Amino acid sequence: IYFLHPTEENIKRICNDMKESLYSKYYLSFIRPISRILLEFLADKTVEYNCQSQLCKIYDEYLNFVTLNEDLFISRNYNREQISFEQLNSKFLTAEEIHHRITEIVDSLFSFICTLGKSIS
Numbered sequence: 001i002y003f004l005h006p007t008e009e010n011i012k013r014i015c016n017d018m019k020e021s022l023y024s025k026y027y028l029s030f031i032r033p034i035s036r037i038l039l040e041f042l043a044d045k046t047v048e049y050n051c052q053s054q055l056c057k058i059y060d061e062y063l064n065f066v067t068l069n070e071d072l073f074i075s076r077n078y079n080r081e082q083i084s085f086e087q088l089n090s091k092f093l094t095a096e097e098i099h100h101r102i103t104e105i106v107d108s109l110f111s112f113i114c115t116l117g118k119s120i121s
Contacts, residue, residue: 001027003061006034008041015045018054026055032107033060064111075108 004010011034018026034042039058046052067073087093088101 001029003029004031006030006032006038008038011038011042015042015049018046018051019049021051024054027057029059029061031061032064032111034058062111062114064108073112075105
């Protein structure tokens with residue numbers, strides 16, 4: 001059972017474990033949804049290594065946040081200093097870097113809302 005972020009590095013690690021037949025079955029739970037590109041990469045590698053029957057389940061868990069108590073949560077980001085107000089407004093950031101950081105915040109908020117089981121109108 002793997003519980004991880006769907007990053008290229010993590011997918012390559014899983015593929016390597018499958019290639020080496022580290023386990024007989026694999027259950028993958030991603031903290032946030034896996035991109036189509038990474039999912040296709042994973043599929044290609046499982047076919048290449050002839051281990052597709054070992055991959056039992058893949059889950060998108062929407063757990064990209066940390067609950068501190070019933071009324072408070074924080075975003076689950078590895079580089080918290082990079083998503084501060086000061087950093088987001090830095091004149092040294094490119095538009096692409098700002099977009100990436102805003103996407104991390106939105107992803108975390110979306111994960112939180114999904115776990116509430118309510119729609120926001």
